[in-house]
Amino acid sequence: MGVVKGFLKYAYEEKVFSTDWSKIIQRTNYKQQPKLPSSFSIDEIKSILKSIDRSNSSGKRDYAMILLAIKLGMRVSDIAGLKFEDIDWDKHILTFTQFKTKKSITLPLLPEIGNAIIDYLKYARAVSDESHCFLQQLSPYKKVTAEDVSRVARFYIHRSGISLKERKHGAHALRHSFASELLGNKTSLPVISEALGHGHTSSTMPYLRIDINQLRQCALDVSLVPSIFYQQKGGFVS
Known part of the structure; x- marks a missing residue:
């Protein structure tokens, strides 16, 4: 046109x-719609977690980091930037300023995540004065970067052996999977937006396109067209 x-x-x-x-x-x-975000099913998420060898120091760290992406939908930049001061063990919450939005967010410190972090801190983390929670595995043991977290996620997604087809296979797909699970549990859009740290629900709308069942609930019934409609002549019923 x-x-x-x-x-x-x-x-x-x-x-x-x-x-x-x-x-x-x-x-x-x-306005062109963005491509469907990649996500993984619950069974595929389980396969990814099972592919992590938690008997060594790298696995203990990686397991905790990936849980933060899968169970809380945290961005890689926020996982890498997590500090000890962000963890409130008494209240069982994580509170931090998001790197992307610069806004504060509070998330629940789920028992599974808390236990994984403790396992890493007690038995795998190098001795360091660094205030960030997760460290690189080699000396001088600097804090992990967002690229490190992304690389770890890609490694275990491939290692799990799940079929990727045309799906993306980075840490952001784990974040999308978290949103998809919330949708499947019929969590309201504002709550999902808050959990993902989105400034507005419009940023969360594309996630609705992941779940076909949720989309079906949005569809309106279309009334059948009366047969007389097809017998019209000249644009009106004779």
Whole structure:
């Protein structure tokens, strides 16, 4: 329609047409939908977690980091930036300022996550004065980066042997899987937005497209067209 409108405008300016027919064509405001976010099923998530060898120091750290992405939907930048001061063991919560939005968020410190972090801190973390929770495995034991967390996630997703097909296989897919599970549990959109740390529910809307069952609940019933409609002549019933 934009091309036709432009052509008619051009034809009028070149005096091919005496009337500017481009004015009768309304402007379109089509916004391309983003691609469906990649996500994994509950069984696939279990396979990813099972692929982590928790008997060594790397596995203990990686298991805790991946749990934060799967169970809380945390971004890789926030997992890498998690500090000891962000963990309130008494209240069982995590409170931190998100790297992307610069807004504070509070998330529940689930028992499974708390136990994994403790297991890492007690038996795997290198001795260091670093205030960040997760450290790199090699000296000088600096804090992990967002790229480190992404690399770890990709490694275990591949190691799990699940079929990826055309899906993305990074840590962000684990975050999408968290949102998908919330949708499956019929969690309201504002709650999902809050859990994901989105500033507005419009940022969360694309996640609705993951769950077909949720989309079906949004669909309206279409009434059947009376048979007399097809017997019309000249645009009206004779």
